[in-house]
Amino acid sequence: xxxxxxxxxxxxxxxxxxxxxxxxxxxxxxxxxxxxxxxxxxxxxxxxxxxxxxxxxxxxxxxxxxxxxxxxxxxxxxxxxxxxxxxxxxxxxxxxxxxxxxxxxxxxxxxxxxxxxxxxxxxxxxxxxxxxxxxxxxxxxxxxxxxxxxxxxxxxxxxxxxxxxxxxxxxxxxxxxxxxxxxxxxxxxxxxxxxxxxxxxxxxxxxxxxxxxxxxxxxxxxxxxxxxxxxxxxxx
Numbered sequence: 238x239x240x241x242x243x244x245x246x247x248x249x250x251x252x253x254x255x256x257x258x259x260x261x262x263x264x265x266x267x268x269x270x271x272x273x274x275x276x277x278x279x280x281x282x283x284x285x286x287x288x289x290x291x292x293x294x295x296x297x298x299x300x301x302x303x304x305x306x307x308x309x310x311x312x313x314x315x316x317x318x319x320x321x322x323x324x325x326x327x328x329x330x331x332x333x334x335x336x337x338x339x340x341x342x343x344x345x346x347x348x349x350x351x352x353x354x355x356x357x358x359x360x361x362x363x364x365x366x367x368x369x370x371x372x373x374x375x376x377x378x379x380x381x382x383x384x385x386x387x388x389x390x391x392x393x394x395x396x397x398x399x400x401x402x403x404x405x406x407x408x409x410x411x412x413x414x415x416x417x418x419x420x421x422x423x424x425x426x427x428x429x430x431x432x433x434x435x436x437x438x439x440x441x442x443x444x445x446x447x448x449x450x451x452x453x454x455x456x457x458x459x460x461x462x463x464x465x466x467x468x469x470x471x472x473x
């Protein structure tokens with residue numbers, strides 16, 4: 238019987254690298270055990286076949302940021318639970334290697350209300366989290382809203398100049414018709430959970446709300462329930 242040892246120790250014996258380099262190879266998803274990628278240096282192996290992928294480089298793994306298309310009627314906790322290897326978009330253009338560690342400690346600083354659908358950013362990266370919290374008022378969000386009812390005659394002008402609710406004044410909102418029953422909103426300092434009230438103020442009832450862009454990141458062709466990585470060169 239072969240005595241079980243940590244995977245990192247086996248990689249050291251296999252490659253002659255240092256222990257730290259072995260841990261970086263493993264954490265980077267470059268090491269396979271019986272053909273399956275294992276990214277945990279403490280994983281115990283005995284008689285299994287351990288191999289190193291061609292082109293492996295021992296560099297630290299960057300924290301991940303993911304873009305998810307949240308379905309309507311789903312809580313943020315349920316949306317978070319959708320994220321896994323099976324729901325990654327097959328045409329993800331990011332080129333980021335999928336690692337199990339990318340699914341841990343994800344936060345969504347700009348959530349959507351349960352009834353809304355569309356783009357949500359989940360991140361492990363403190364820089365992205367800070368951008369989506371401290372700079373939230375400067376990030377433009379784009380939403381489309383299916384509506385019913387009749388728009389007040391001056392409705393679009395009122396939106397463009399900013400609505401007032403009592404002593405609270407909203408900033409101007411760019412609104413335009415996409416179709417006879419769908420409005421497009423581009424806004425800063427206004428959150429999607431305010432859109433139903435905004436529509437009601439100009440004579441409309443919001444039937445469905447979908448966020449399609451957050452800053453410079455569009456949802457594009459991402460299907461409901463699927464996610465992709467934010468690419469290395471993408472900025473919110």
